[in-house]
Amino acid sequence: MSDKERRWKCGKCSQELVQQKVVFNYLGHTFSHDLPACPDCGQVFISKELAEGRIAELEEELEDK
Amino acid sequence: MKLEEATAYTAKCFHGEPASCSYACPFHLDIRSFMARAAEGKWSRAYKQLREATVFPLIVSILCDQPCRTRCQRTLLGDEAIAIRDVEAACVRYVKNRKPQSYAIPPKKERIAVVGAGVAGLSCALNLAQKKFNVTVFEKEGTWGGVLRNHDRFAGFAEELELQFSAVKVDFRYNTEITSLEELAEYDAVYIATGEGGESFGLLDSWNPELFTTRENKIFLGGMLTGATLMEGIAQGIVVSKIIEGYLQTGKAALSPDMRYDKNYCGRYLDHEGAVSKPLVAASSPDGYTEEEAKQEAARCLLCDCDKCMVACEMLKRFKKTPKMIAVEVFADTQVNPPFSTRSLTRQAYSCNICGYCKSICPENVDVGSLLQLSRRGRMNDGVHPAALHDFWLREMDFATSEGSYTAAPRGKDSCEYVFFPGCQLGASNPEYVLKTYAYLEQKYACGVMLACCGAPAYWAGDDKRMEDNLQRIRQGWEELGKPVFVFACATCESLFAQFLPEIGRISLYEILAKDDSIVPTQPFAEAAVFDPCNARGDEEMQEGVRKLAEKAGITVEELKEKNRCCGHGGHIRVANPSLYDEIAHNRAAASEKPYIVYCVNCREVFSLKEKKAVHVLDMVFDTGSSDRLPTLQEKRDNSLEVKKKLMASIEGAEFTPEKHAWDDLVLLIDDETQKEMERKLISAGDLKEAIWLAETTGQKFIDESDGMCLASMVKPVITYWVQYREVGPKTYQVHSAYYHRIRIKEEE
Ligand code: SF4
Ligand code: SF4
Numbered sequence A: 001m002s003d004k005e006r007r008w009k010c011g012k013c014s015q016e017l018v019q020q021k022v023v024f025n026y027l028g029h030t031f032s033h034d035l036p037a038c039p040d041c042g043q044v045f046i047s048k049e050l051a052e053g054r055i056a057e058l059e060e061e062l063e064d065k
Numbered sequence B: 001m002k003l004e005e006a007t008a009y010t011a012k013c014f015h016g017e018p019a020s021c022s023y024a025c026p027f028h029l030d031i032r033s034f035m036a037r038a039a040e041g042k043w044s045r046a047y048k049q050l051r052e053a054t055v056f057p058l059i060v061s062i063l064c065d066q067p068c069r070t071r072c073q074r075t076l077l078g079d080e081a082i083a084i085r086d087v088e089a090a091c092v093r094y095v096k097n098r099k100p101q102s103y104a105i106p107p108k109k110e111r112i113a114v115v116g117a118g119v120a121g122l123s124c125a126l127n128l129a130q131k132k133f134n135v136t137v138f139e140k141e142g143t144w145g146g147v148l149r150n151h152d153r154f155a156g157f158a159e160e161l162e163l164q165f166s167a168v169k170v171d172f173r174y175n176t177e178i179t180s181l182e183e184l185a186e187y188d189a190v191y192i193a194t195g196e197g198g199e200s201f202g203l204l205d206s207w208n209p210e211l212f213t214t215r216e217n218k219i220f221l222g223g224m225l226t227g228a229t230l231m232e233g234i235a236q237g238i239v240v241s242k243i244i245e246g247y248l249q250t251g252k253a254a255l256s257p258d259m260r261y262d263k264n265y266c267g268r269y270l271d272h273e274g275a276v277s278k279p280l281v282a283a284s285s286p287d288g289y290t291e292e293e294a295k296q297e298a299a300r301c302l303l304c305d306c307d308k309c310m311v312a313c314e315m316l317k318r319f320k321k322t323p324k325m326i327a328v329e330v331f332a333d334t335q336v337n338p339p340f341s342t343r344s345l346t347r348q349a350y351s352c353n354i355c356g357y358c359k360s361i362c363p364e365n366v367d368v369g370s371l372l373q374l375s376r377r378g379r380m381n382d383g384v385h386p387a388a389l390h391d392f393w394l395r396e397m398d399f400a401t402s403e404g405s406y407t408a409a410p411r412g413k414d415s416c417e418y419v420f421f422p423g424c425q426l427g428a429s430n431p432e433y434v435l436k437t438y439a440y441l442e443q444k445y446a447c448g449v450m451l452a453c454c455g456a457p458a459y460w461a462g463d464d465k466r467m468e469d470n471l472q473r474i475r476q477g478w479e480e481l482g483k484p485v486f487v488f489a490c491a492t493c494e495s496l497f498a499q500f501l502p503e504i505g506r507i508s509l510y511e512i513l514a515k516d517d518s519i520v521p522t523q524p525f526a527e528a529a530v531f532d533p534c535n536a537r538g539d540e541e542m543q544e545g546v547r548k549l550a551e552k553a554g555i556t557v558e559e560l561k562e563k564n565r566c567c568g569h570g571g572h573i574r575v576a577n578p579s580l581y582d583e584i585a586h587n588r589a590a591a592s593e594k595p596y597i598v599y600c601v602n603c604r605e606v607f608s609l610k611e612k613k614a615v616h617v618l619d620m621v622f623d624t625g626s627s628d629r630l631p632t633l634q635e636k637r638d639n640s641l642e643v644k645k646k647l648m649a650s651i652e653g654a655e656f657t658p659e660k661h662a663w664d665d666l667v668l669l670i671d672d673e674t675q676k677e678m679e680r681k682l683i684s685a686g687d688l689k690e691a692i693w694l695a696e697t698t699g700q701k702f703i704d705e706s707d708g709m710c711l712a713s714m715v716k717p718v719i720t721y722w723v724q725y726r727e728v729g730p731k732t733y734q735v736h737s738a739y740y741h742r743i744r745i746k747e748e749e
């Protein structure tokens, strides 16, 4: 099964994930983005693709600031 | 940080400064850029430069005795010096428009008298008139030109004077001999340039050859009257005009920094490696070069400018900044309020191997690495450092200085004369390296052992506090052992001790081993190159020792062209700049076709990842035969603990029990591909175990119920690690992937 087809649920609350506004911090910068998260406990889901793609780019950008 | 603190590091860099020839030129003409323009036939720009520097380009390009040519670096290649004056003459001939510019600046009210209408007085008068001062020239003869009047080309020179004065207003008083300075009392400044043997009004003995002043306020003096040559006279007139201008503004005669010229710099030669010899271009006509010939001759100029470090160092090459620019940025970076830095230097500051190669090749010993080290320390102290870039190694250091550390005198003793300091990575890479070496040293020298870290990770992270704490611990251990001499296997450890713990005696393990005739190292290859680590630079004994051991093994040793270059590991740049790290490692691996003998485990690891054949010299000495397969991050830690355990058992007969964690008995199944990826990303299996254990005990994870796949994350301490896994047996998990990010999800308040 490819990672894209997976149906992740919160392991704690058994809830399907929903898009939620998530706030991030890095090197003193704060920003937010919509990401899948558990509607009950708020646990945020970050895929490998996202971590190594857009997030890595963003990190570099902020480090270069 | 003050600006000077940073710029002091690069003050001696002369990149961009004029070449040696310019420092011999009386006019300090920037010959290099003149030649660059001439070579392209950009005559008008070349002429503008020549006119500005010499005032009377036609006269200079005919009469100059060319001291510049004696300092032309072309001659270092066995060629004749560039025909500098002939190219200048060609420039005067081929430029389309020689009409002097007139400057749109407001007229000034000050009046200046110039006594003597020879070229020395005229160059001063012309420059001041261009600045719109009221200039009067007094000349006892009926016309201008001074000694040039007797020259057979005077007609042409007179035309040049006419041309150059055509755009300014100067009051010429011919047939007017000044006999007393009182006659000039109404002028705000006076320049006396009456020529060889001319009137000096009794002021010569008070003459200041730097500022051209005399004991009389406002009276300046120069030119052939003071023994200068004709060219020097013209050049002096130009300088004096600037000094007078400043004097009229401030009441003080002074040289501005850009007028200070250190003649010694005419000896600042470069090595011109790879430059090709080219013969002088001969003029086809007695009148001088054709335009084409002049361009060709100008093209022979080597455009001497030092850029050695910027060409040799991959990092400097990549960032395309001069050392001086970097210094200014290091300072500017500190001028912004935390946590925001200036957005210009971060990547570069953390991309430097701090290997000292730049310093070692710089003719002025400029050390860009120390400068960037200063920047890292500054950032750390201000709390604006990107912690994630060095976190992995700092954690390793913390491990090596706590759980992994062990200090002991040899069995049955409580002090020793020697103590073996293997460094944190030697045993991690292969326990045998430390165990066999120690067995040897203990038996032969009653040597103690100190398993610890020299502090390189803290040093490279710019972490002064961690560094200092660590030094303190080492010092204490050293004192407790009775101040023994340290035996080093790692050049980085030894160089940091030399720098920060100079009170401790040092000797290289390889020097000791090389002296022992009973040691016959194995011969892994018939021929090899010794790859000296950057930190062994200057450590002759260590370098020598390794070569002797190689020789004993019967290996024919090749010397690398560039020595003591960093393998890529230095400065811990791998996370900050993976592609640069890769490029450097690749270049070092390719520096020789031959396999390498290395004596740093980090070098060995870098080369092994590049599939470059490399053997650690200890493999040859103790026949440890490290396999080509590198230990994983987790295995390295386990190896370190195994070394400690075995040493403790043999020295004290004590049992060492490593710290226990609740997740220790989890079993992870990791396939080769995933393992490789984890190593590349510096993710250790130990951290994944912890993350899985946390997820399984708290339920904090994501799950795909169709096949039981789980995904969990853990923050430690600044990095967020993620692991995708599935339970395949009791406490047994198959790891499907592992990744991390540095940004932090903000916890709900
Ligand atoms: S080697 Fe680098 S730092 Fe040294 S003078 Fe040349 S350009 Fe400047
Ligand atoms: S080669 Fe060019 S820049 Fe170098 S010393 Fe000669 S004239 Fe000057």
Ligand SMILES: [Zn+2]
Pocket: A010, A011, A012, A013, A014, A015, A038, A039, A040, A041, A042, A043
């Ligand atoms: Zn939940």
